[in-house]
Amino acid sequence: MKLRYTLTGLLLLHFLVSFPQKNPYSIDSILIDKIIKDGYELRLSDPDKTIRLGKKAFDIAEKGGYKYELAESSRIMGIGYYNIDKTDSSIVRYLYSLSLFKELGNIEGQAKVYNNIGNLYREVDYKTGLKYFEKSLKMAIQANLTELVAGIYLNIGIIYHRKELFAKAIQNFEKSLEIFKKNKNETGVILSLQNTGVVYYALKKISKSEELLTEANIRAKKNNLNKVVASINLTLSEIYIYKSDFAKAEAARDEGILYSRRAKNKKIENAYLSTSYELEKKRGNYKQALYYMREVYVADSSDFDNAKSEQLKLSEAQFKFLQKEKENQIIIERQKKNKILLIGAIAVSILAFIVIFLLVLIVKKKNHTNKQLQLLNEEISLQKENLNQINQNLEAIIDERTKDLKIKNRKLAEYSSHLSHQIRGPIATMKGLMILETENLIDQKEFIDEVSKCVNEIDDKIININDVLHNLQMPGLIPKPVDKESKS
DSSP: OHHHHHHHHHHHHHHHHHSOSSOTTSHHHHHHHHHHHHHHHTTTTOHHHHHHHHHHHHHHHHHHTOHHHHHHHHHHHHHHHHHTTOHHHHHHHHHHHHHHHHHHTOHHHHHHHHHHHHHHHHTTOHHHHHHHHHHHHHHHHHTTOHHHHHHHHHHHHHHHHHTTOHHHHHHHHHHHHHHHHHTTOHHHHHHHHHHHHHHHHHTTOHHHHHHHHHHHHHHHHHTTOHHHHHHHHHHHHHHHHHTTOHHHHHHHHHHHHHHHHHTTOHHHHHHHHHHHHHHHHHHTOHHHHHHHHHHHHHHHHHHHHHHHHHHHHHHHHHHHHHHHHHHHHHHHHHHHHHHHHHHHHHHHHHHHHHHHHHHHHHHHHHHHHHHHHHHHHHHHHHHHHHHHHHHHHHHHHHHHHHHHHHHHHHHHHHHHHHHHHHTHHHHHHHHHHHHHHHTTOSOHHHHHHHHHHHHHHHHHHHHHHHHHHHOTTSOSOOOOOOOHHHHO
């Protein structure tokens, strides 16, 4: 019974320890999810706020110990840094997020991060970017993440556009547009229209390009997508310059510069220097064109250096993170081994405790049994002594009874031998008297007296026999002298 209570207690303790201490649907978790969602929606209109909201969500998740929310908030910060061209900060956040999603075994999170990392390489290393997109696409299709699949098709199409594989680019853009329309994802639809329009411009299908970009521009403004508007206006400006519609080109350029500044995207703003050069050159304003040309060369030189620097920073940041992750993995493996050893030690200790407890119970039970056996032995010994005493008494009684029986047997033997002599004499006398009475040879009174004497003599002999048989002190059947006078 005690052992059962002990095991029940251990199981209860294990249950209490293993029961989750944090509710995954707590108020903090819901708040973090809302902050992350708000930050993601602002990624194209106010990336700085996206970073701030991501940091806020990260701090709350870190205090609460919410690993999934930590990973997602880190990813959102990475997206914010990407949209202000801080790729080194972005890659660090993405890689940290990826490591957490791997620990959680979260396929959706991993697929999203691989897509985000692909975006970092999309402009500086097409091959590496495509590798990450293909990896993300495989996982997204496996997990049936249609929104992400559409986004990946869009990014793959952009790389094919950069590589001047326009047919493949349009094919991927059309795939993404179809999915975004089906899911009613307005931002996705706008980006698909924009990139398709850019490819058609590269193919010199000006009307089709202008139609798609104008539609995308209107929708982007309606949804406050500052970066997207700035990027769309860049291509629209080039279309208007191509058509020699300088007023529209200048308006589109100025509006694009305004939106690029709102989006705090220096890269797009610098791209408008080239647009300004082409515009002034087409106008015939060579002096102003020369000015913009110098600015373009300075910006291009800076952009080239920045691109190389970004590529180096990405590689360096990734290498450092992988090194750190490797070190962390070694530490984690050590901790796992230590944990296994600790669990083993605890298990052995518990088993040892149970064994000791069982041994103590067995010893106590054995001692109790021994005491009971000792008491039983003592009682049996006492009973044995009593039985021996009873046996001795019985033997004495048996000896006495045997002796009595021997005496009685002897007396009976004497009785048997004397019976015929002591009893038969008076009976023979009575028989003779009866004969005399029959033949009327004896007087009636004398007959009665003689018969009376015989009867008294028989009675005395019987009394004597009874006395001898019941009085063991008497030596035998010794006939008593009969006082005939008294009998008469």
